[in-house]
Amino acid sequence: MTNLGFDVLFKGSNFIRLLLGVWVAVRISLISIVLSIILGMILGILMSLKNPVINAVSKVYLEIVRIMPQMVLLFVVYFGATKALGLNLSAETSAVIVFTFWGTAEMADLVRSSLISIPSIQYESSFSLGLSKVQTYIYVIVPQTMRRLIPLSINLITRMIKTTSLVMMIGIVEVLKVGQQIIEANRKASPNAAFGVYATVFILYFMVCWPISSLSKYLEKRWEN
Numbered sequence: 001m002t003n004l005g006f007d008v009l010f011k012g013s014n015f016i017r018l019l020l021g022v023w024v025a026v027r028i029s030l031i032s033i034v035l036s037i038i039l040g041m042i043l044g045i046l047m048s049l050k051n052p053v054i055n056a057v058s059k060v061y062l063e064i065v066r067i068m069p070q071m072v073l074l075f076v077v078y079f080g081a082t083k084a085l086g087l088n089l090s091a092e093t094s095a096v097i098v099f100t101f102w103g104t105a106e107m108a109d110l111v112r113s114s115l116i117s118i119p120s121i122q123y124e125s126s127f128s129l130g131l132s133k134v135q136t137y138i139y140v141i142v143p144q145t146m147r148r149l150i151p152l153s154i155n156l157i158t159r160m161i162k163t164t165s166l167v168m169m170i171g172i173v174e175v176l177k178v179g180q181q182i183i184e185a186n187r188k189a190s191p192n193a194a195f196g197v198y199a200t201v202f203i204l205y206f207m208v209c210w211p212i213s214s215l216s217k218y219l220e221k222r223w224e225n
Contacts, residue, residue: 005196008186017182018197021175022204025164028095028174033157035096036103043104044111058108065105071166073098078170095167099160106156114148115141154216158209175201 009015047058078094081087089097118141126136168177179197186193 004199005190005192005194006200008182008190008193008196009200011186014182015200017178018175018200018204021173021178022208024092024172025167025174026161026208028092028099028167028172029157029161029164031096032099032103033160035100036107036156036160037153039100039104040107041111043108044115047108047112048115062105062109065102070098070102070163071169073101074166074170091167091170091172094170095164095172099164103156103160107153110149110152110156111145114145114152117148118144151216151220154212154219158212158216161209161212162205175204 009018043058046054074095077098078089078091082089082094122140122144123136126140127133131139164174165176167174168180173181179201183193183197190196
């Protein structure tokens with residue numbers, strides 16, 4: 001264990017600091033995910049209405065999100081907007097804005113694709129049975145949409161959690177930043193600290209993301225039957 005650098009985890013409060021770093025990443029992720037789901041659902045429904053203005057604006061929005069790396073967006077919001085627009089944004093607030101901006105676009109596209117994937121015959125059959133438009137959406141369209149949407153959105157959630165590792169670039173002390181600090185502080189006493197610390201970070205991320213990923217696979221298999 002000592003030769004692999006795991007010994008540094010048991011010095012002082014190093015392991016506790018790593019856990020607190022994970023919590024910072026998870027906290028940013030959770031706030032961003034909740035906001036992304038709410039805003040993405042609204043935007044996705046609007047996109048499915050095929051309004052030309054909404055479609056044009058959403059297309060530009062989606063292209064910006066797909067082309068622009070999240071790290072660049074973090075720099076633009078935290079270093080650029082705060083000075084250019086005179087905003088007093090903390091690093092965590094900037095991170096939440098960027099991840100919500102990204103997550104909303106991804107969620108909206110998932111909602112839109114799930115809605116339009118419902119065959120038109122489902123609507124026609126519901127109307128022929130005497131269901132109103134509202135009843136059709138509640139009892140027929142929404143349940144089928146959720147079956148398509150939930151596994152896909154869970155995959156998005158795990159990606160958002162993993163991507164929070166970028167926030168260290170704007171000074172947020174999350175798990176990777178804490179890991180770097182521990183490695184630097186023990187460079188001479190434990191030359192192999194990098195392996196032990198980063199292996200532990202890998203395990204911590206795995207422990208957070210694996211249950212979510214497993215839930216996605218479980219739902220996919222269950223709803224296939």
